Structure formats: C-alpha cells, structure tokens
Amino acid sequence: MAKQGLDRARSGALRLLAGVRDGLSLSDQAGALKALPPADQARAGRLAAEVLRHQSRADAVIAAYVSRKPNPQVADILRLAAVEMLELGAAAHGVVDAAVSLSRGLGQKGQAASGMVNAVLRKVAAHNGWAGLPPQPMPSWLRESVVSAHGETVAQAIEAAHQAAAPLDLTPKPGVTVEGAQELPTGSLRLHGPVQVSALPGFAAGDWWVQDAAAALPVRLLDPRPGERIADLCAAPGGKTLQLAAAGARVTAVDVSPARLRRVAENLTRCGLSADVVAADALEWRPDAAPDAILLDAPCSATGTIRRHPDLPFLRDGSGIPVLTQLQARLIDHALSLLPPGGRMVYAVCSLLPDEGEIQIAAALSRHPGLAVVPPALPGIDPSWITPEGGLRSRPDHWSDLGGMDGFFMARLRKAG
Numbered sequence: 001m002a003k004q005g006l007d008r009a010r011s012g013a014l015r016l017l018a019g020v021r022d023g024l025s026l027s028d029q030a031g032a033l034k035a036l037p038p039a040d041q042a043r044a045g046r047l048a049a050e051v052l053r054h055q056s057r058a059d060a061v062i063a064a065y066v067s068r069k070p071n072p073q074v075a076d077i078l079r080l081a082a083v084e085m086l087e088l089g090a091a092a093h094g095v096v097d098a099a100v101s102l103s104r105g106l107g108q109k110g111q112a113a114s115g116m117v118n119a120v121l122r123k124v125a126a127h128n129g130w131a132g133l134p135p136q137p138m139p140s141w142l143r144e145s146v147v148s149a150h151g152e153t154v155a156q157a158i159e160a161a162h163q164a165a166a167p168l169d170l171t172p173k174p175g176v177t178v179e180g181a182q183e184l185p186t187g188s189l190r191l192h193g194p195v196q197v198s199a200l201p202g203f204a205a206g207d208w209w210v211q212d213a214a215a216a217l218p219v220r221l222l223d224p225r226p227g228e229r230i231a232d233l234c235a236a237p238g239g240k241t242l243q244l245a246a247a248g249a250r251v252t253a254v255d256v257s258p259a260r261l262r263r264v265a266e267n268l269t270r271c272g273l274s275a276d277v278v279a280a281d282a283l284e285w286r287p288d289a290a291p292d293a294i295l296l297d298a299p300c301s302a303t304g305t306i307r308r309h310p311d312l313p314f315l316r317d318g319s320g321i322p323v324l325t326q327l328q329a330r331l332i333d334h335a336l337s338l339l340p341p342g343g344r345m346v347y348a349v350c351s352l353l354p355d356e357g358e359i360q361i362a363a364a365l366s367r368h369p370g371l372a373v374v375p376p377a378l379p380g381i382d383p384s385w386i387t388p389e390g391g392l393r394s395r396p397d398h399w400s401d402l403g404g405m406d407g408f409f410m411a412r413l414r415k416a417g
C-alpha cells in the first residue's frame with residue numbers, strides 16, 4: 001500500500017513538473033492531482049518542489065552518465081530519481097525500478113529509453129560528491145541584480161537558502177502560543193518539518209495564521225493602533241489584513257482580484273476578525289474619508305519567496321519587471337494622494353530586486369518633496385537589515401541558523417506635513 005502511494009506521488013510529481021515546463025506554477029496546479037488521496041497529493045507536491053530546488057545539481061550528475069540529452073519527460077524521471085536517492089536518501093533499488101516503470105509508461109519513446117534510465121540511475125546511485133555540488137544558481141536576470149546590490153558571497157548564501165525548504169511560520173494573535181513552536185526574535189512562531197496546518201492546535205479557533213516571519217514585519221513597521229482607519233491596498237490573501245484587524249484597527253482591505261479576496265474573507269471569518277473587503281483597482285479607489293495610515297503591499301516579482309516557490313525561477317524571465325515597477329510607482333503616488341498631511345504609509349514588496357524596493361523608494365522621494373523615510377525601530381530585527389535610505393531589507397540568508405526568512409523590502413514613509 002505504501003509503495004502504491006509513493007508510486008502515485010511520483011507520477012503526480014512528474015505531472016506537476018510537466019506543468020511547470022508548460023508555464024504553470026505549482027499553485028496554479030493545486031487541483032491537478034485531486035483524483036489522488038490528499039497524502040499522495042501532498043507528497044507529489046513535496047517531491048516536485050525538491051526536484052525544482054535541486055534541478056541544476058541533478059542535471060550535473062546525470063550529464064556525467066548520459067551520452068545525449070534525454071527528452072524532457074525522461075529528463076524529469078531521471079531528475080526525480082536522482083533527487084530521491086542523493087538528496088532524500090531513498091533506497092536505490094526501489095527508486096530505479098520505479099523510474100524504469102515510469103519511463104516504460106511513456107509509450108514507445110519511453111520504452112526505448114528505459115534501458116538507458118536503468119543504466120544511468122545505477123551509476124547516479126553510486127555517485128560521490130552530491131553534497132559538494134553548488135546550489136542551483138538564481139536565473140541570470142535576478143542573479144546579476146543581487147550580485148550588483150549585495151556581492152557574490154551574499155548571492156551564494158541566498159542560493160544556499162533557496163535550496164533548503166522553508167519552515168512554517170505563524171503569526172499569533174496577541175498572547176497566543178503554539179506548543180512545540182519556536183518563538184522568533186520578531187514575535188513570529190516557527191515550526192520545522194512537514195506540518196499539516198489544519199491539524200495544528202488553534203487552527204479552527206483562528207488563534208494564528210500562516211505568514212512568513214519577514215512578511216509579518218511591514219505591519220509591525222506601520223504600528224497600527226486600535227481604532228485607526230487603515231487602508232490595506234493590495235490585500236489578498238490577507239495575512240497583513242489579519243494583523244491590522246487583530247491590532248484593533250478599522251481596516252479596509254482593497255484588492256483587484258475578487259477570487260483572491262474570497263480568501264481574505266475566509267481568513268477573517270476563521271480568525272473571528274473583521275475588515276471591509278473591497279474589490280477595486282487600488283489605482284482608482286478613493287475612500288470617503290482619508291485613512292490615518294496606509295499599507296501598500298505592492299504586486300511584485302515575488303523573487304523574495306523562491307525558497308517557498310521553487311518553481312518561480314522556471315516560470316519567469318524578468319521581462320515583466322518594467323511593467324511591475326511602473327505599476328508600483330503609480331500605486332505609491334496614488335496611495336500618497338489618499339493620505340492626510342503628515343500621514344504614514346508602509347510600502348512593501350516580497351522582492352530581492354532593488355528596482356522594486358530601494359530604487360523605487362529613492363524615486364518616490366525625488367517625486368514627492370517633503371516625503372520622508374522613518375527608519376525602523378522594531379524588536380528583534382538586526383541593525384544590518386536597515387538600508388542607508390532607512391528602509392528594511394530582509395533576505396533569505398538572514399537568520400540562517402534559525403531557518404531563514406523571505407526576502408522583503410519595506411519602508412515607512414511620512415507624507416509632508
């Protein structure tokens with residue numbers, strides 16, 4: 001039975017990897033395996049993610065033993081088997097047999113390749129030096145920007161962090177603890193290892209929500225107070241809306257996507273919190289009364305989340321960045337126009353690209369005379385994360401001994417008085 005489940009998970013993982021090759025993200029494919037039992041779906045997702053995290057290393061090992069490049073489906077079978085044996089420590093005989101059957105299942109070409117799959121994987125199983133292979137490099141459009149901002153050593157440290165799966169972080173309501181969770185210096189709770197979120201204590205009661213430790217910082221930087229009117233622009237799926245509402249603020253959560261806003265509403269209901277949820281283009285939305293403060297968590301390249309989304313480097317080529325940076329600048333300008341004089345706003349992006357973070361804020365300061373950055377004074381952050389312009393830059397290689405954090409840039413802005 002266990003073997004059958006594992007075989008189903010392997011087939012599922014290959015289907016997900018084929019989907020990524022066709023341009024679909026792993027989350028776009030959430031329903032693709034719904035015919036499988038939930039445990040097999042989860043395992044398929046984990047296997048596909050591991051292959052994507054280690055693809056360049058698996059390819060380097062396989063290349064040493066193949067005489068010519070296999071077709072994409074066979075290549076995925078070889079990669080999956082290599083990662084299972086060399087990274088996940090699975091026993092070679094079971095993995096090789098499964099890979100041979102998967103290859104045979106591909107039809108005539110797969111039948112023809114199955115002998116090669118068997119021979120190559122036997123050599124891969126005996127390969128020495130996996131641990132010494134460098135982590136998968138970031139795609140060049142991202143890597144060049146990271147190296148130019150932080151240097152080669154940091155780029156390598158970020159790549160090492162991408163290779164490690166991210167732990168599960170929770171943002172608790174005030175005073176809540178979760179048994180077995182580690183409390184992080186900034187107040188988030190962290191659980192290591194595979195965890196079924198809905199089975200954790202406090203899930204049904206809505207005592208906490210899933211949110212990376214770095215993603216929890218923009219709201220802490222905004223410092224919402226009870227009763228304040230806060231506009232949460234670009235709010236879905238709502239982790240920051242929940243934080244604002246839990247702090248007692250009167251929140252209007254605006255997002256252009258009605259489908260994503262349904263998740264905000266579900267999250268609010270589960271956690272027993274409330275906010276006005278508005279489906280609108282934030283560039284056009286204008287409230288009747290000026291908000292006291294704004295959180296603008298702008299759409300971005302999401303390059304700070306690669307350790308949670310290892311498919312991202314395979315789906316993007318960097319060509320969308322200029323459109324995103326233009327949209328971010330327009331969102332900043334419109335959001336500032338909604339604030340009263342002296343009002344505060346936090347701008348945040350889950351991006352490693354300075355164009356979407358540091359450079360975006362420098363440009364906003366030059367467009368808006370009197371606009372100022374208020375440097376962060378938050379418990380638990382390392383002073384080295386504060387940028388020369390007064391923003392906060394988190395990177396996946398930060399807190400490497402604790403399990404890392406997503407890459408974010410955020411800045412607290414004060415409109416001219």
Ligand SMILES: C[S@@+](CC[C@H](N)C(=O)[O-])C[C@H]1O[C@@H](n2cnc3c(N)ncnc32)[C@H](O)[C@@H]1O
Binds near residue numbers: 240256280281297299
């Ligand atoms: C980074 S996500 C926001 C994450 C969210 N703040 C949270 O903490 O869960 C960016 C969001 O911006 C939304 N978005 C993109 N363009 C928008 C626009 N013009 N107006 C409003 N929302 C927009 C997307 O639908 C997406 O949900």
